[in-house]
Amino acid sequence: MKWKNFMTEFYRFPEDIIKAPTSEGVYLLSETASENGVVYVGRADNLYQRLSQHPDPENPCLQRKDISYFAYEVTSNSENREQELTDEYEPECDRTN
Numbered sequence: 001m002k003w004k005n006f007m008t009e010f011y012r013f014p015e016d017i018i019k020a021p022t023s024e025g026v027y028l029l030s031e032t033a034s035e036n037g038v039v040y041v042g043r044a045d046n047l048y049q050r051l052s053q054h055p056d057p058e059n060p061c062l063q064r065k066d067i068s069y070f071a072y073e074v075t076s077n078s079e080n081r082e083q084e085l086t087d088e089y090e091p092e093c094d095r096t097n
Contacts, residue, residue: 061093
């Protein structure tokens, strides 16, 4: 696994959102139950609340994807961790162009 200290368990989206904590952290949205399907990396002050807002209607890329899984990591350093994961995975739906 590439992820260091990342909770690598994937959960079904949206069925398992209830399992996400209300803590600060980062999350992945994926089309598959593996790191190979990651299409989006995000961060939130409240993981449960933010995951409940997906797929983001303002992101046409996410609207076209079959987001079926998510993973998360609780961290108080979510801005830096989000950047690390974005650099590592270069997720298609994080691109602004």
